[in-house]
Amino acid sequence: MPFIKLTKIEQRRVLSLIACLFLAVAAWLFMALNNKYVYTAKTVLIYKNFPQKRAFHPLQSDTVDLQVEGTGWQLLFARLRINPQSIAVSLNSLNSKDFVVFSDQLYNVNKQLESSQKVISVKPDTLYFDFTKRTVKKVPIKLVKEISFVKQYNISNEVKLNPKYVTVTGPIEELDKISFWGTDTLKLENVQSSSTARIAMQHSTHKNVSIFPSSVEVKLPVDEFTEKTVEVPLKIINNRNYNSIKLYPKKIKVTFLVALSNFNQVDDSFIQATVNAEEWLDLHHSQFKVKITAFPDYCKLISISPSKVDFVIVK
Numbered sequence: 001m002p003f004i005k006l007t008k009i010e011q012r013r014v015l016s017l018i019a020c021l022f023l024a025v026a027a028w029l030f031m032a033l034n035n036k037y038v039y040t041a042k043t044v045l046i047y048k049n050f051p052q053k054r055a056f057h058p059l060q061s062d063t064v065d066l067q068v069e070g071t072g073w074q075l076l077f078a079r080l081r082i083n084p085q086s087i088a089v090s091l092n093s094l095n096s097k098d099f100v101v102f103s104d105q106l107y108n109v110n111k112q113l114e115s116s117q118k119v120i121s122v123k124p125d126t127l128y129f130d131f132t133k134r135t136v137k138k139v140p141i142k143l144v145k146e147i148s149f150v151k152q153y154n155i156s157n158e159v160k161l162n163p164k165y166v167t168v169t170g171p172i173e174e175l176d177k178i179s180f181w182g183t184d185t186l187k188l189e190n191v192q193s194s195s196t197a198r199i200a201m202q203h204s205t206h207k208n209v210s211i212f213p214s215s216v217e218v219k220l221p222v223d224e225f226t227e228k229t230v231e232v233p234l235k236i237i238n239n240r241n242y243n244s245i246k247l248y249p250k251k252i253k254v255t256f257l258v259a260l261s262n263f264n265q266v267d268d269s270f271i272q273a274t275v276n277a278e279e280w281l282d283l284h285h286s287q288f289k290v291k292i293t294a295f296p297d298y299c300k301l302i303s304i305s306p307s308k309v310d311f312v313i314v315k
Contacts, residue, residue: 038120039068044086045127051094056129057171057208064102066109067121087112089127100127132171132208141166141201141216142180149222150192155298156223156259161216166201170209178209183216194222223259227302230254230268234290234309239277244314247275252290252309257300270296275309287311 045062066087087109093100102109102122109119141161166181184200200215231251239245252273258266272294279285287308295301 041066041068046086046088047091048088049090049092051091056091056094056131057206059128059130060124065123066119067123069118069120094129094131098129098131100129101125102127130208132173134169135172135175137168137175137178138165139168139178140164140180142182143186143199143218144182144184144202145186145188147186147188147191147220150190152225153192153222154225154257154259154300155221156225156261157221157298159221160219162219163213163216166216167212168209169212170206174206174209181211183218186218188220191220191222192224195220223261225257225259225300226263228256228258228263228266230271232268232271232273235272235274237274237276238281240281243277245277246312246314247288248310248312249306253305254292255302255305256295257302258296259298262296262299266296266299270294273304275311280311280313 042063043066045064050056089100089102090105090108091100093104102125106119106122109122113119141164143159143161147155168175168178168181182202184202186197186199188195188197197218197220198215199218201211201213204211230253232254233251234247236245236247254268254271254273271292274291274293275288276291277288279288288311289308290304290306292301292304
């Protein structure tokens with residue numbers, strides 16, 4: 001296929017035509033992108049200025065569609081990125097109404113946008129809320145923990161929480177279901193010394209229930225544990241007929257792990273061991289089974305010797 005040969009004059013004419021077409025398209029595109037268009041952009045709501053004496057529950061999603069007016073340039077380059085990605089909505093009107101109208105707050109909404117874009121409407125324009133009487137309740141804090149210790153180390157005493165209670169605010173029917181409030185999980189590994197940490201409280205799963213404070217200080221006492229054995233006298237329970245029962249032996253040996261700092265303080269007075277006379281009266285057992293009915297916190301029981309004892313009924 002033969003090539004079309006152009007003279008230099010014809011080549012200049014073709015290049016001029018292409019340049020004119022390019023300039024025309026560029027001018028048209030420039031004018032088109034300068035025009036105003038309406039876009040739709042999703043954003044998240046953040047509530048502020050809560051009503052002080054009313055607990056509320058939103059009856060719609062916390063995401064709304066913003067009808068945004070902007071230029072074609074913003075559509076081309078910004079791709080509807082509203083900055084910030086969330087907008088604050090005042091709930092002042094909820095002190096006297098059960099709904100919030102966005103069209104009354106468009107001026108404040110536009111002040112939050114760090115761009116030349118303009119919000120002209122919001123869908124839905126009205127937010128509705130369910131209201132109940134607001135009340136306050138104090139509940140204990142429950143520490144949620146996942147802790148691993150170096151061998152022979154463990155918690156040596158009561159874990160101290162500051163504060164011990166959290167204040168929960170919300171509708172009565174929701175607060176009646178709450179008996180404690182958990183923390184976020186305290187995760188520690190290879191612990192071998194006491195430590196103090198601040199950990200956040202679990203977030204409320206109900207939008208109309210709030211808590212204070214939002215975090216708690218945790219003091220974790222940790223010590224090295226060692227083995228200790230004490231002799232504990234046996235106590236007879238449920239001896240309904242007041243029989244004279246002699247036990248053999250009268251004492252048992254209890255072996256347990258105890259923190260070094262508590263080694264001298266923990267003795268047989270902290271432990272109670274019992275046998276149940278009903279095992280002979282009702283079940284006709286020939287031996288009593290030993291049960292530990294009182295044992296010091298943060299000590300770990302290892303063994304009881306013997307675990308069963310002989311007895312003689314003296315008539």
